[in-house]
Amino acid sequence: MQTNRAIVLLNMGGARNKNELKMFLTNMFNDENILTIKNSLIRKIVASVIVNKRLDSAWENYEKIGNSSPINPLTEKLVEKCNEQIKDFKTYQIMRYTPPFANEVIQKMKKDGIEEIILLPLYPQYSTTTTKSSLEDFLKYEKNSFKIKVIYDFYKNDSFNNSIVNEILRNIDDETNYNLIFSAHGLPQKIVDNGDPYQRQMIEQIELLKQKLEEKGKVFKSINLAYQSKVGPLKWLEPSLEEMLKNFKDENVIIYPLSFIVDNSETDFELDIEYRHIAQNLGIKDYKVCRCVNDSDEFIETIKDIIK
Ligand SMILES: C=CC1=C(C)c2cc3[nH]c(cc4nc(cc5[nH]c(cc1n2)c(C)c5CCC(=O)O)C(CCC(=O)O)=C4C)c(C)c3C=C
Ligand SMILES: [Fe+2]
Numbered sequence: 001m002q003t004n005r006a007i008v009l010l011n012m013g014g015a016r017n018k019n020e021l022k023m024f025l026t027n028m029f030n031d032e033n034i035l036t037i038k039n040s041l042i043r044k045i046v047a048s049v050i051v052n053k054r055l056d057s058a059w060e061n062y063e064k065i066g067n068s069s070p071i072n073p074l075t076e077k078l079v080e081k082c083n084e085q086i087k088d089f090k091t092y093q094i095m096r097y098t099p100p101f102a103n104e105v106i107q108k109m110k111k112d113g114i115e116e117i118i119l120l121p122l123y124p125q126y127s128t129t130t131t132k133s134s135l136e137d138f139l140k141y142e143k144n145s146f147k148i149k150v151i152y153d154f155y156k157n158d159s160f161n162n163s164i165v166n167e168i169l170r171n172i173d174d175e176t177n178y179n180l181i182f183s184a185h186g187l188p189q190k191i192v193d194n195g196d197p198y199q200r201q202m203i204e205q206i207e208l209l210k211q212k213l214e215e216k217g218k219v220f221k222s223i224n225l226a227y228q229s230k231v232g233p234l235k236w237l238e239p240s241l242e243e244m245l246k247n248f249k250d251e252n253v254i255i256y257p258l259s260f261i262v263d264n265s266e267t268d269f270e271l272d273i274e275y276r277h278i279a280q281n282l283g284i285k286d287y288k289v290c291r292c293v294n295d296s297d298e299f300i301e302t303i304k305d306i307i308k
C-alpha cells in the first residue's frame with residue numbers, strides 16, 4: 001500500500017572519492033554553523049584556504065580505509081531496512097555535505113506524494129554544528145510543502161541506550177579488566193560557551209549508560225569521556241582522546257563512539273587505525289573499538305520507538 005508519510009534521516013555525508021572529499025570539506029567549511037564567520041565572502045575565502053591546505057593530507061586517511069567513507073553504504077543499508085521493517089512510512093536519507101542533497105530528495109518526495117514527514121537527524125545529541133545545520137538546510141528547500149515533525153535529539157532513549165550497553169558488553173568477557181572510554185566528536189569550546197547543548201547532553205547520556213551498567217552489575221575499571229577529531233588551532237572540548245589514553249599504559253581499553261549512529265571515517269580510520277597506533281605506542285595492552293548501531297535490528301526498534 002502506498003503511504004504519504006515519510007521518515008527522513010539526516011546525516012553529514014562523506015567522501016566516495018577524492019573529488020567528493022573536496023566537495024565535503026568545501027560545503028562543510030562554507031557552513032555558517034561550522035565556521036561561524038558572519039561575512040559570507042570572508043568565510044568563503046577562509047574555507048577555500050582550509051580546504052586547499054587539508055585536502056591531500058585528509059585524503060591519505062581515506063586511502064587507508066579503501067578510498068571511501070563507509071557512511072554512505074551504511075546509511076543506504078539503514079534506509080533499506082527501515083523500508084522493509086517500518087511499513088507505515090517510506091524512509092529517505094539526506095546528507096548535508098555530499099549527495100543525496102536536500103533539494104533533490106525533497107523533489108523526489110513531492111513526486112512520491114509524501115505529505116507528512118518526520119525529520120530524524122542521525123545525531124543522538126543536539127549540536128548547532130550538526131542537527132541545527134541539517135534542519136536549516138532542509139527547511140531552506142522545503143518551502144512549506146509538508147507537515148513536519150522534528151526529532152531534535154534522542155540521547156535519552158532507553159532502547160537506544162540499551163543497544164549501546166549491549167554492544168559494549170558483547171565485545172569483552174570481563175569488564176573489570178577494561179577502562180571504558182566514551183569517545184565523542186569534539187567541538188570548539190567557544191561553540192559550547194555560546195550555548196550549544198552537545199556537551200551537556202553527552203554528559204547526561206553517559207550518566208544514563210553508567211546506571212544501566214550498574215543495574216546489570218557490570219563494574220569497569222573506569223568509565224570516561226574524551227573528545228576526538230580536533231581540527232585547527234582553536235581550543236576544543238577536553239580531554240582529548242589522546243590525553244585520556246595516556247592514563248592506561250599496561251591496561252585494557254574499550255572505546256564506544258558516542259556521537260555517531262553510522263560508522264564513518266572518524267570511527268574506521270581515526271579510532272580503529274590512528275588511535276589504535278597511538279594506543280600501541282603508549283603501551284596499552286588491549287584496545288577495542290565498538291561498532292556504531294548502524295542498521296542493526298536493535299536500532300530499527302529504536303527508530304520505531306522514537307517516532308511513535
Ligand atoms: C571544523 C570543525 C568541525 C566541527 C565543529 C565538527 C563537528 C562535528 N562533526 C561530526 C561528525 C563527523 N565529522 C566528520 C568529519 C569531519 N569533521 C570535520 C570538522 C568538524 N566537525 C572535518 C574537517 C571532517 C573531515 C575529515 C577530516 O578532514 O578530518 C565525519 C566523517 C565523515 C566521513 O567522511 O565519514 C563525521 C561523521 C559531529 C558529530 C560533530 C559535532 C557534534
Ligand atoms: Fe566533524
Ligand SMILES: [Fe+2]
Pocket residue numbers: 229230266270
Ligand atoms: Fe577527524
